[in-house]
Amino acid sequence: MTNKNGGARATVLVTSALPYANGDLHLGHVLEAVQTDVFVRYRKLRGDRAVYVCADDTHGTAIQINAMKQGVEPQKLIAGVWERHVRDYAGFNIGFDKYYSTDSSENRFFAQFIYKGLKDKGLIEEKEISQYYCEHDGRFLPDRFIKGICPNCGTPDQYGDVCEACGSTYDPTDLKSPACITCGKTPVLKSSRHVFVQLEKSHDFLDQYVASGALADEVRNFAQSWLSVPLREWCISRDAPYFGFEIPGMPGKFFYVWLDAPIGYIASTGKFCDEHGEKVESFWAQDADCSIVHFIGKDIVYFHTLFWPVMLDSVRFKLPSKIFVHGFLTVAGEKMSKSRGTFILARDFLDTVNHPQAAEFLRFYFAAKSSGSVNDIDLNAEEFRNRVNTVLSNNIGNFHHRTAVFVERYFNLEVPGADWEPSFAERVADTGKKIAEAYEKTDYKSVLEHVQELGDFGNKYYQDSKPWELLKTDAKAAAKVMVTCLNLIRSIAVFLKPITPDIVKKIENLFGTELAWKDHEFSLRNGTLGKTEKLVQPVEIEQLEILRGQPKDPGGAANRAAGAAGGTVDISAVKALDLRVGVVKSAEKIEKSQKLLRLTVDVGEPSTRQIVAGVALSYPPESLVGKQVVVVANLKSAKVMGVESQGMLLAALDKGAMSVLGPDGPVAPGSKVS
Ligand SMILES: [Zn+2]
Ligand SMILES: [Zn+2]
Numbered sequence: 235m236t237n238k239n240g241g242a243r244a245t246v247l248v249t250s251a252l253p254y255a256n257g258d259l260h261l262g263h264v265l266e267a268v269q270t271d272v273f274v275r276y277r278k279l280r281g282d283r284a285v286y287v288c289a290d291d292t293h294g295t296a297i298q299i300n301a302m303k304q305g306v307e308p309q310k311l312i313a314g315v316w317e318r319h320v321r322d323y324a325g326f327n328i329g330f331d332k333y334y335s336t337d338s339s340e341n342r343f344f345a346q347f348i349y350k351g352l353k354d355k356g357l358i359e360e361k362e363i364s365q366y367y368c369e370h371d372g373r374f375l376p377d378r379f380i381k382g383i384c385p386n387c388g389t390p391d392q393y394g395d396v397c398e399a400c401g402s403t404y405d406p407t408d409l410k411s412p413a414c415i416t417c418g419k420t421p422v423l424k425s426s427r428h429v430f431v432q433l434e435k436s437h438d439f440l441d442q443y444v445a446s447g448a449l450a451d452e453v454r455n456f457a458q459s460w461l462s463v464p465l466r467e468w469c470i471s472r473d474a475p476y477f478g479f480e481i482p483g484m485p486g487k488f489f490y491v492w493l494d495a496p497i498g499y500i501a502s503t504g505k506f507c508d509e510h511g512e513k514v515e516s517f518w519a520q521d522a523d524c525s526i527v528h529f530i531g532k533d534i535v536y537f538h539t540l541f542w543p544v545m546l547d548s549v550r551f552k553l554p555s556k557i558f559v560h561g562f563l564t565v566a567g568e569k570m571s572k573s574r575g576t577f578i579l580a581r582d583f584l585d586t587v588n589h590p591q592a593a594e595f596l597r598f599y600f601a602a603k604s605s606g607s608v609n610d611i612d613l614n615a616e617e618f619r620n621r622v623n624t625v626l627s628n629n630i631g632n633f634h635h636r637t638a639v640f641v642e643r644y645f646n647l648e649v650p651g652a653d654w655e656p657s658f659a660e661r662v663a664d665t666g667k668k669i670a671e672a673y674e675k676t677d678y679k680s681v682l683e684h685v686q687e688l689g690d691f692g693n694k695y696y697q698d699s700k701p702w703e704l705l706k707t708d709a710k711a712a713a714k715v716m717v718t719c720l721n722l723i724r725s726i727a728v729f730l731k732p733i734t735p736d737i738v739k740k741i742e743n744l745f746g747t748e749l750a751w752k753d754h755e756f757s758l759r760n761g762t763l764g765k766t767e768k769l770v771q772p773v774e775i776e777q778l779e780i781l782r783g784q785p786k787d788p789g790g791a792a793n794r795a796a797g798a799a800g801g802t803v804d805i806s807a808v809k810a811l812d813l814r815v816g817v818v819k820s821a822e823k824i825e826k827s828q829k830l831l832r833l834t835v836d837v838g839e840p841s842t843r844q845i846v847a848g849v850a851l852s853y854p855p856e857s858l859v860g861k862q863v864v865v866v867a868n869l870k871s872a873k874v875m876g877v878e879s880q881g882m883l884l885a886a887l888d889k890g891a892m893s894v895l896g897p898d899g900p901v902a903p904g905s906k907v908s
Contacts, residue, residue, distance in 0.1 A: 245283040245524040247517045248274050249499045251534060252291035252336065255312040256300055259322045259580040261596075262531070262563040262570060265611060267328045268600045269560060269676060270529040274329065275732035276673040279751045285517070287502040289334040289341075290316050293478035294491030295376045301477070308477040312337060322580040326593045327735060332506035336494055341501035342479050345494040349470075349481065351548035352431060359430050359467070366394075366406055367424035368414040374473035375406070375414055375421055382409030426473055429481065433465040436544045440465075443543045443553060452608055453532075453559045457539045468541060496542050499528075500551070518551045525555040529676075532559050532608045558676050561610035566783040576783050586780045588829050588848070588875065589773050594736050595622045601678035601733045615778040623772045625682065626737065629689040630726060631769040636696060637719040638744060638766035644705060647763045649720060650713035658695075658718050659756035662688070662725045666754045669729050678733065685729050692722045720763075721756040728754040740767045771826065776875055812868035813884075813907035814838065815897055821855035827875050831855055833883070837865055838904015846879035852892040862896040864907055 250270040253263050270286065277284035292312040301308040312335065320333055335341075352358050366375045373379075377395035384392045385408040389399035394406030406412065407423070414421050433440075444457045469490065471481060476488040504514045517524045530538050535557075543553050562569070565576035584593060599618050602625075603611045641647065665684050672680040696719055704712035727741040728749050742749055746764050816837040824830040824846065831850045834842040845865065849858075864884040871880045884895040897905075 243280065243282045245285070245517070246277055246527055247503060247524055248277075248284055248286045248527045249502075249529065250286075250288045251528075251530045252289050252495055252498050253319060254296070255290040255292040255315040255319075255335075256296050257315070258318055260570065261565070261578045261580060261583060261613065264323075264326055264580050264583075264596065265563045265600050265604075266529055266531060266560060267323055268326065268597050269558070269604055269678070271326075271328045272597070272601055272678055272732045273527070273529070273558075273673070273676055275735065279728070279731055280670075281751065285331045285503070285506065286329060287332045287334070287499060287506055288330055289332075289336055289338075289498040289502045290319060291491070291495045291498060292335055292337040293476075293489075293494060295378045295472075295476070298475070298477040299378060309337065318581070322584070325580065325584045326597060332502050332509070334498070334502035334505045336498040336501065338501055338505070340504040341494055341498055344497045344500045344504070345479050345489055346482055348497060348545050348549055349489070349493075352545065355548045357432050357435055357544070357548065359432055360427055361430060362425045363428050364407070364423050365426045365473075366412060366421035367426075368417065368419060368421045370417045370419045371414060373475060374424070374426055376472060376476075377406055379415050380406050380409065380412050380421065381415050382412040385410060427484075427487070428469050429471040429484070429487070430467040430469050431541070431544070432467055433540065433544060434467070436547070437461065437465060439547060440540055440543065444539060446553075448554055448557050449539065450559065450606065450608075453535060453539070453557070456535060460536065460540065465540065492537060492541070493545075496537065496545070518546075520550045520552050522552055524552070526552055527556045527558070528554050529558045529560070532561055535559055558606070559608050560604065561608045564610050564612045565781060566614055567612055568783060574783055578780060583780060588777045588827050589771065590828060591736070591770055592773075592777075594734050595626070595770075595773060598622065598626060598682075598734050602682050603679065604676060605679040606675045606677040613781055615775060615781040618778055618781060619773050619775050622770070625686050625689070626734070626770045627772045629686060629693065630730070633689050633692045633696065633719070633726075634723050634741065634744075634769055635766070637692075637716065637723055638763065640701060641716055641720065641763060642766055645713075645716065649758060649761045649763065650717045651760055652710060652713035652717045654718040654721055654756055655695075655714065658722060661691075662722065663755055666725070666729070673732070681729065682733070685726055688722065688726050688729075692719060692726075695719070695722075717759070721758050724749065724758055725754040725756070737769050740769055743767065774875065776873070810868075811866055814865050814867045815901045815903060815905040815907060816843075816863050816865045817903050818858045818861045818863060821853075821858040823850060823855055824875055824877055830875055830877075831858070832877055833858065835863065835865060835881070835883075836903045837867055837881070838902065843867075843880040844878060845881045845883055846874040846877050847883040847885070847894075849883070849885055849892040849894060853894070858894070861894065862901060864895045864897075 248270060250266050253259060274284045274286040290312060297308050297311065301311045304311060316335055366380055368375055378393055380394035381391055383390050384397035384400060385404055386397060386402040387400035389397060392398060394409055396403045412421055413419065441461055444454055444461060449457060470493045471487045472490050474486040474488060478488040478491060479494060481487045481489055500514065500518055503517050507514050516522050528538060538557055546553055564570065565578060568574055568576045570577045599621060602621055665688060669681050669684050699715045701712045701715045704715065723741065724745060727738045728751060731738040731749060743764050744766060814837050816835040819834045819836055819842050821831050821833045824832050829848045829850050831847050833845045833847055835845050836842050866882040869882050871878055885892045886895060
């Protein structure tokens with residue numbers, strides 16, 4: 235079907251939820267981005283026009299408090315976070331068409347536009363409410379600007395919305411002994427005018443939308459339970475000072491961050507359109523030839539299934555045709571938690587997992603665990619290693635390698651001119667339909683199960699056919715086996731391409747072509763193959779230390795920088811460390827590791843020590859020889875990537891670069907550091 239989108243089948247606008255600009259990305263963000271990116275790549279592979287937009291969610295009290303603490307303007311804070319978000323997503327090959335910010339003129343425009351739409355529809359009401367006000371600071375206090383005693387369990391020092399000790403939620407006016415967090419004074423109650431969306435007036439509309447097929451059954455059930463009672467009104471205003479957009483006609487009142495956050499999807503599309511000479515209506519107008527697909531976590535379903543459709547409908551914008559909802563990410567079976575070391579930043583994963591294909595493997599792992607349900611997904615080091623090595627290395631990698639090497643050796647890189655086994659072609663065509671259905675439902679787990687079956691099947695066929703024997707007895711039969719295997723490898727590559735694009739690139743290089751969806755069908759009869767590359771290097775459990783729930787350690791197991799953040803220790807803990815000055819005698823790279831060096835260090839003992847240090851990205855090995863360093867001399871020795879390390883080097887970490895610590899002038903090896 236040809237249409238205005240250059241002959242593409244269909245146009246789809248796809249989004250991930252906007253990460254909050256108050257901190258760095260963690261692996262939960264990466265999970266969602268991978269799920270979205272795989273979907274987008276699949277649709278592109280099918281020949282659809284898929285546009286992937288996202289943005290930083292930048293407004294609200296938390297950003298304001300954080301900026302205040304750091305003594306910078308909020309704009310400066312969010313600019314730095316934006317750069318880090320973009321960089322970290324890129325590390326996982328997330329292919330946004332536009333990554334923007336909600337603190338933008340486009341977002342201001344669309345927030346005001348939708349507010350006017352809600353007003354024109356008679357959905358907005360203004361009311362006076364009673365709220366805490368600090369007379370000392372001259373401001374109304376949002377929930378997070380008040381602390382007091384939990385009304386439920388009596389724990390002191392709790393915020394105005396939720397108790398961290400017992401988890402109960404309440405209104406700020408329920409707190410006992412409330413105090414302003416800025417000045418510590420007791421606030422007074424004062425009346426303030428606020429804006430409310432009368433959601434209940436849209437109840438029938440929401441009943442219809444929720445039943446429209448945009449939601450998976452289990453999510454629809456949630457939403458319908460919310461709709462079984464009258465809907466509460468929704469307050470969309472906040473008092474100044476607030477980092478956000480002022481409400482037109484209401485000086486000193488700002489849109490609540492949750493109003494303008496999802497509008498960021500539209501603003502980001504708007505920016506994309508500006509840059510490509512298109513109009514935002516061609517994506518978002520009700521009659522646009524496009525569908526809208528959101529990916530979100532289960533914690534924000536209410537916003538996306540109830541508030542958001544009402545906002546869109548008020549300006550006759552297109553409603554999402556699919557909202558895919560995923561569960562939370564757990565690590566080593568635990569909720570992500572800083573104290574347990576299971577809260578893993580995207581950057582720390584990239585910097586610490588010492589394998590050049592680490593990011594691609596995580597994409598694969600997340601896909602293998604994503605079935606389209608809202609169940610939580612666990613990230614576990616052993617399972618990670620087993621899945622990667624079993625499927626990518628031993629199954630697909632092996633099938634690819636033995637076939638390509640055989641064709642290289644006995645057919646001089648030529649695709650044998652023979653007919654393939656017809657039952658295979660049928661089987662693959664049939665599997666292709668099932669895989670397409672699974673991709674459409676974001677059931678990537680099934681996709682990979684089918685791929686793994688094809689790989690098993692191919693390996694068994696190769697093994698049972700014994701082409702190395704056929705070569706001597708029946709060259710035609712050998713040619714048939716190889717052309718069948720080559721076609722099967724090409725099919726597998728097409729099916730894997732949305733999930734592991736970099737690995738598939740190597741197969742594309744072999745066939746000398748960029749693979750499209752139709753290439754999964756057997757059609758390869760002749761041609762010359764390119765160079766064979768090994769698809770993957772297996773991953774070792776030692777490389778996945780960061781997934782095992784140890785406290786956070788950006789420098790790698792072999793190289794803990796001094797002065798870990800958070801908590802205090804007493805002097806005995808410091809005295810327990812035997813820190814000594816050493817001189818590096820030799821340094822060399824460790825095979826298969828980009829980040830590790832094997833050093834021998836003289837620490838004033840009869841023989842030198844072997845120490846593994848994660849500084850290879852910052853130091854060429856020869857530059858360390860002769861350098862004076864600080865060594866933890868009484869560290870229990872351990873194996874790192876199979877190499878024994880008898881101690882540890884101290885180094886500082888700054889934006890991913892390591893700087894080795896040493897004395898400020900020549901000091902004898904073995905001198906104690908205190
Ligand atoms: Zn409590
Ligand atoms: Zn105050």
